[in-house]
Amino acid sequence: MSRSTVPVSLAELERRAADERSEDGRGPDALIVCDRLVRIFTAGGVEVQALQGLDLVVRTGELTALVGASGSGKSTLLNVLAGLDVPSAGTASVAGFDLTAMDAAARLRYRREVVGFVWQQAARNLLPFLTAAQNVALPMRLGGGRIRRRQWAARVRDLLDLLGVGHCHDRVPHRMSGGEQQRTAVAVALANAPVLLLADEPTGELDSRAAEEVLTALRTVNEELGTTVLIVTHDAAVASAVRRTVAIRDGRTSSEVLRRATRDGKGAETVTTQEYVTVDRAGRLQLPAEFAEKLAIRDRARLTLRPDHIAVHRDDAGEVLRESAPEDLRGAQADGGRDSRR
Numbered sequence: 366m367s368r369s370t371v372p373v374s375l376a377e378l379e380r381r382a383a384d385e386r387s388e389d390g391r392g393p394d395a396l397i398v399c400d401r402l403v404r405i406f407t408a409g410g411v412e413v414q415a416l417q418g419l420d421l422v423v424r425t426g427e428l429t430a431l432v433g434a435s436g437s438g439k440s441t442l443l444n445v446l447a448g449l450d451v452p453s454a455g456t457a458s459v460a461g462f463d464l465t466a467m468d469a470a471a472r473l474r475y476r477r478e479v480v481g482f483v484w485q486q487a488a489r490n491l492l493p494f495l496t497a498a499q500n501v502a503l504p505m506r507l508g509g510g511r512i513r514r515r516q517w518a519a520r521v522r523d524l525l526d527l528l529g530v531g532h533c534h535d536r537v538p539h540r541m542s543g544g545e546q547q548r549t550a551v552a553v554a555l556a557n558a559p560v561l562l563l564a565d566e567p568t569g570e571l572d573s574r575a576a577e578e579v580l581t582a583l584r585t586v587n588e589e590l591g592t593t594v595l596i597v598t599h600d601a602a603v604a605s606a607v608r609r610t611v612a613i614r615d616g617r618t619s620s621e622v623l624r625r626a627t628r629d630g631k632g633a634e635t636v637t638t639q640e641y642v643t644v645d646r647a648g649r650l651q652l653p654a655e656f657a658e659k660l661a662i663r664d665r666a667r668l669t670l671r672p673d674h675i676a677v678h679r680d681d682a683g684e685v686l687r688e689s690a691p692e693d694l695r696g697a698q699a700d701g702g703r704d705s706r707r
């Protein structure tokens with residue numbers, strides 16, 4: 366703790382963080398590491414567990430979509446990753462910054478320099494009385510010298526051009542379309558060159574064409590600037606346009622879809638999609654509800670290890686075992702049976 370009270374340069378913090386990351390077993394390229402993250406809210410005497418032991422690793426340079434039903438904990442997770450909220454238990458780190466243990470000064474610096482965010486409501490992203498250029502320059506002015514003053518004007522122009530809103534340079538938000546406002550908001554989020562960009566339903570209030578433009582802008586940011594991007598979305602089009610989609614259910618990551626482009630012998634590209642279930646650090650995984658229902662798997666399942674996979678079977682051997690079990694095992698079998706009918 367005493368270490369954080371001594372002023373150190375950002376470069377030094379980043380170097381220490383890289384050292385720590387290569388030691389935590391996930392390799393130096395793990396940018397976001399959440400371990401058994403819990404966030405409990407108390408509202409009117411009622412406890413809500415918004416995050417219930419969430420595990421997530423995102424590697425540097427990834428473009429990831431986070432999907433899930435309303436109320437599943439997506440915004441809660443993003444607020445923790447943005448340094449705006451503190452988890453009740455578990456650990457979360459971004460670029461080696463421990464989000465559970467930062468003091469106020471480190472937190473402010475983290476929010477200004479390490480992470481950028483875009484919210485669903487354009488009004489929350491842009492100041493209405495400033496032009497696009499002034500909005501983008503503002504974080505640089507507040508940013509503690511990460512970007513040098515003489516670079517401000519050129520950087521503002523470059524960012525607006527990159528996001529396809531160079532023509533909005535001197536416009537105030539109400540003279541821009543919703544899509545232009547959100548792309549300008551992305552430029553604002555990138556002003557101080559963060560390593561991570563978080564976007565919470567950035568296309569939620571847009572028509573499909575504007576949404577597509579915002580999505581293209583986020584992909585451009587990922588590809589051209591190498592920024593790691595995490596997008597929370599309801600929009601199936603967004604989820605199908607990224608390589609990795611992580612699903613969150615009841616405050617936990619439950620499954621993910623990876624899309625891979627492969628080339629055949631003639632060089633033709635095909636995109637294959639594969640769905641995975643999440644295996645947490647303790648080895649737990651959740652069977653997809655439709656699989657479990659189809660095979661009537663409840664309460665317990667029988668696993669068999671094969672050379673290259675694990676088979677999951679319904680516990681239909683229960684009856685057979687009970688018939689043939691030796692006398693001293695019968696009691697235990699019957700107990701198990703009672704459990705499974707609860």
Ligand code: ADP
Pocket residue numbers: 406407408413414415433434435436437438439440441442
């Ligand atoms: P999502 O973004 O996936 O729709 P949220 O993260 O906003 O979900 O919310 C997850 C759960 O936590 C919901 O049940 C929500 O009502 C609750 N929640 C979120 N923020 C608060 C808060 N500040 N106080 C009380 N409950 C909250």
Ligand code: MG
Pocket residue numbers: 439440441
């Ligand atoms: Mg939300």
